[in-house]
Amino acid sequence: MAGQQILDSLLMEFNALQVREILLAREGLKVSRTLVQPEYLAMICALLEKMGLYIAIHDKKYIYETDAGKGGWVSRYGFEESLEANHGACMIYVGIRPEDVLAAKNYEHSQNDCGLGESLGIPGCCVKMYIDSIERAEQKQNDYLEFTLANTRSEYPHNHWNNIAAQYFGYGLLSHYPCSFDCIPSADLAQKIHQILADYSRKFADMFLRYHQKNYIYTEFDGIFCLSGSTFEGGSIYYDPSKIEVTLDSVLASVLRSGNHIRVKGKHHFQVLNEKAQQVAEFEHPDISLLIFD
Numbered sequence: 001m002a003g004q005q006i007l008d009s010l011l012m013e014f015n016a017l018q019v020r021e022i023l024l025a026r027e028g029l030k031v032s033r034t035l036v037q038p039e040y041l042a043m044i045c046a047l048l049e050k051m052g053l054y055i056a057i058h059d060k061k062y063i064y065e066t067d068a069g070k071g072g073w074v075s076r077y078g079f080e081e082s083l084e085a086n087h088g089a090c091m092i093y094v095g096i097r098p099e100d101v102l103a104a105k106n107y108e109h110s111q112n113d114c115g116l117g118e119s120l121g122i123p124g125c126c127v128k129m130y131i132d133s134i135e136r137a138e139q140k141q142n143d144y145l146e147f148t149l150a151n152t153r154s155e156y157p158h159n160h161w162n163n164i165a166a167q168y169f170g171y172g173l174l175s176h177y178p179c180s181f182d183c184i185p186s187a188d189l190a191q192k193i194h195q196i197l198a199d200y201s202r203k204f205a206d207m208f209l210r211y212h213q214k215n216y217i218y219t220e221f222d223g224i225f226c227l228s229g230s231t232f233e234g235g236s237i238y239y240d241p242s243k244i245e246v247t248l249d250s251v252l253a254s255v256l257r258s259g260n261h262i263r264v265k266g267k268h269h270f271q272v273l274n275e276k277a278q279q280v281a282e283f284e285h286p287d288i289s290l291l292i293f294d
Helices: 003-011 016-026 038-050 098-109 113-119 124-138 145-150 164-169 184-200 202-212 251-257
Strands: 032-036 054-065 076-082 089-095 215-219 224-227 231-233 236-238 244-246 261-266 269-273 279-284 288-291
Touching: 003 016, 003 184, 016 032, 016 089, 016 184, 016 202, 032 038, 038 054, 038 089, 054 098, 089 098, 098 113, 113 124, 124 145, 124 184, 145 164, 145 288, 164 202, 164 224, 184 202, 215 251, 224 251, 244 251, 251 279
Parallel strands: none
Antiparallel strands: 032 089, 054 076, 054 089, 215 224, 215 288, 224 244, 231 236, 236 261, 261 269, 269 279
């Protein structure tokens, strides 16, 4: 099948992030993994095998819960059940070599984070950040974005290729949290992934890129906010309140719609102002982060 036909067939069964993972596995960049509901498992495995891919199935089902405030995003796989259980989702590993998918499965089963990270094509510096942050991440929702930001030494705006916040809106190029927004291996990998996707469809690849070029406000529990079309000038973010995309219609969403620019005071501190430059509200909290990209 031609590239566009392959893409179209995958988009009929998977979301854009899952399609990205399958295409990267098909190109030999990595082993990919994704959760599949058991009623679709046989059909999906047949489709992937038709594409010349090998599949390994984890020997347990996952009972997962979605994160609070993140539009259905899942950071925690939760409890494991037997494959015979009536509930839960199956984790599959996909690649072009059977020994690689089996290795990835076994690494995850034995909790070998370094081995699994290598199988999944994650830069070593980012694997280290993940391992170093596990205990702190588990105290909240097992999301690592705040550690990426904390490790970032550059001033705003950051490198948009490392914009992991795009994933919450369905179009991130990276499947891992960069060790920082300054991470060169992650930025290089994102550019490589964009080109691979563009070889199948430039339109599809550029949808991912557009979400990488947006600015975001991230909160741990009260929603994530994509400021589409916004610009960063003179220490402020200027945005159109009618173009805000949200994962949760929270109080912060209402405040943002009442303003049209944000005065940046720090990574976790900002003021929302309206078109008359009047302050609508001020926020300062470690669970609220400004993510500004070039």
